[in-house]
Amino acid sequence: MGPGPRAGARPRPGGWPGAEAGRGERVPRLRRVDCSGPGIARRRAGRGFVYLDENGKRIADPGVLDRIRALAIPPAWTDVWICPLPGGHIQATGTDARGRRQYRYHDIWRAHRDREKFDHMLEFARLLPDLRATCMHNLSQRGLTRDRVLSCAVRLLDLGFFRIGTEGYAEQNQTFGLATMRKRHVEVSRNVVTFDYKAKNGKRRIQSIVDPQVVSVVTALKRRTGGGHELLAYRRGRLWVDVRSADINAFIRELSGAELTAKDFRTWNATVLAAVALAVSERATSATGRTRAVARAMQEVAHYLGNTPAVSRSSYVDPRVVDRYRSGLTIAAALEGIGEDVEMGQPSTQGAIERAVLALLTDDDVELPVAA
Structure with a gap:
């Protein structure tokens, strides 16, 4: 991974501090940019594209054009915005064929964020044993309580490497993650829970989990008569409460005391x-x-x-x-x-x-x- 600002560093006025790029070469100073502001626009011309500056003038500078080509912006993107600054932390945005807003970040910005992410993993690894122990204690209790069901969800994340899934994505694309799994996606046989569902990008996933505590909770969840079609739900008095992705992430933070996520x-x-x-x-x-x-x-x-x-x-x-x-x-x-x-x-x-x-x-x- 390329060099970048130290993990946790905050940007100084005017941009992120520069970093050494090896052999004494300085990398560009990064600046936070607002991609809703003026930028370079892309317009189709024949089989290719032309690029227009903030004033609508066609760009001919070879250096600017080389930087744009290096971003490898997909031809299918529409409403493309390109940063006029070579050191902008966001270099380009556009809307893909499915209507989703996509981003191209500066390489150094991405390296900095990656460094933060993987340093965060060290904290996660140190907190994980206590988090697991708490979940196992909750799983040993009785009933489909909030803590027991959410602990089952965390256990499944740990054993099955599930994506968490979001409610909007399930509704729009009919693809599922742990939080949006339906009861029909799950089968229980003796000591094995098998999930068979359509995951991200429409790929069929079949995952089997062998764990007595998980089997016990999932069996009860699948057999319940109240609540909706989703697998994960808990009892609150006489009501059933569906478990959403935000609930699982909040529970992980609650148990760990840190900003951990699924x-x-x-x-x-x-x-x-x-x-x-x-x-x-x-x-x-x-x-x-x-x-x-x-x-x-x-x-x-x-x-x-x-x-x-x-x-x-x-x-x-x-x-x-x-x-x-x-x-x-x-x-x-x-x-x-x-x-x-x-x-x-x-x-x-x-x-x-x-x-x-x-x-x-x-x-x-x-x-x-x-x-x-």
């Missing part, structure tokens, strides 16, 4: 899976071999998350896992006792494996094996 579970689990996959990969003696090992690891992560290897690497897996692997460091030693310190139903990647990943990411003073 997506953090996918990000952390993706990072752990990648670390394990790289640790068990065959010995690579060349840069090409290591590149292939990284590609295979991302394919495995993508399989569990239900997305593409490219998305797994760019949005979920902490890049420090790959950096450490290329430097010869993995969590291989921790894999020798994999699963020994986890309870029945827990993934074997929890416990000691997660602690090893956290040590790998933080450069803690622990013994890390050289990649074999």
Whole structure:
């Protein structure tokens, strides 16, 4: 990941502080920009496009045109706005074919946000054991109470890597996440809960969860006669209250005392899976071999998350896992006792494996094996 302002830094008047780009080269000073203000417009001309400045004059400057081309704005976008400043934190916006507003951010801005996101994951990993323990305590209670049902939702996020889903997306696209799952999407057989549903981008997802507490709660939720068609709901007196995505995120913050979200579970689990996959990969003696090992690891992560290897690497897996692997460091030693310190139903990647990943990411003073 490229250099950027330190995590948590606030912009100084006039823009974000510059960062060293290597070999003494200064990167541009970034500025927050308002994409509702004047900017460069795109107009179709024959098979291509022309670009007009704030005054409606056609742009001919090669440097400006090169910057615009480098943004790779999809031809299908309409109502395109392009930042007139090369250091604007938003470089372009447009509306895609499905009517959604999309953004192109400056590379340095994106690197800064990525750094913040993955540093946030370290806090998440440290808080996760207590969060799990609280949820397991709630799951051991009786009845479909708020805390028990929401703890079941958190447990499912932890075990199944679900997207949280939003009510609007389910209504518009008929695609579902955990918060919008319908009872018809779930089957219970002995000690297994199986989810069969249409996920993001219309992909069919089939996920099975083996966990006694989850089975108990989901069975009761599926059998209930009150409430709506959604799976997740809890009793409040004589009424049923549907669980929404905001409720799950608020509950996670309530239990952890930190600004954690449902997506953090996918990000952390993706990072752990990648670390394990790289640790068990065959010995690579060349840069090409290591590149292939990284590609295979991302394919495995993508399989569990239900997305593409490219998305797994760019949005979920902490890049420090790959950096450490290329430097010869993995969590291989921790894999020798994999699963020994986890309870029945827990993934074997929890416990000691997660602690090893956290040590790998933080450069803690622990013994890390050289990649074999």
